Amino acid sequence: MxxxxxxxxxxxxxxxxxxxxxxxxxxxxxETEPIGIWGQWHKRYLKQNHRVLYMNLLTNGKLNSYLADIDERAEELFSRQVKQMAEQEGVTEQLKLENQMKWVARMNNIRSRATEIVNTDLIYT
Known part of the structure; x- marks a missing residue:
């Protein structure tokens, strides 16, 4: 043969x-689309915790587009949360001019909380 x-x-x-x-x-x-940090975190989560879904997406050729979509949605949610929290808490450009260290501390706190929200709602679900 x-x-x-x-x-x-x-x-x-x-x-x-x-x-x-x-x-x-x-x-x-x-098609390969660039995948940001949110998509990479979700990919790692799928590999470790949802192997069947990960392999199905990989073998069907839909993994990259799925991760790019998750990354885009996560980035939008993160930006929206940061903006809303900053407005609610009065973290403005005026505060940035008056007291930079206070502004940085408050923005870091807001970004940390927004990251946790995105992780809970999109990345680790």
Missing amino acids: ANRFYDEKNGLWYEKQGDYYLPCLELPNE
């Missing part, structure tokens, strides 16, 4: 590896 052959029953090519014929499998091509 040849080193490579096509099986019409299942539509796969097989290649000889040592004494065995193994199917020539390839992942489907998918």
Whole structure:
């Protein structure tokens, strides 16, 4: 038998590896979009906690677009939360001009809380 052959029953090519014929499998091509930190965190979470979903997305060629969507939604939620909290707590440009250290401390606190909200609502669910 040849080193490579096509099986019409299942539509796969097989290649000889040592004494065995193994199917020539390839992942489907998918468009690669840049994935930010939120998408990378969610990918790590899926790999560790939802392996079946991760593998299904990977083998269907939808992982990258799924992670890019999660990343975009997370970034929008984060920005919206930071803006709303800053307005509610009176953290303004005027405060930044008057007392920079207080402004930095309050903005860091707001960003930390917004990060926790995004992690709870999108990344680790």
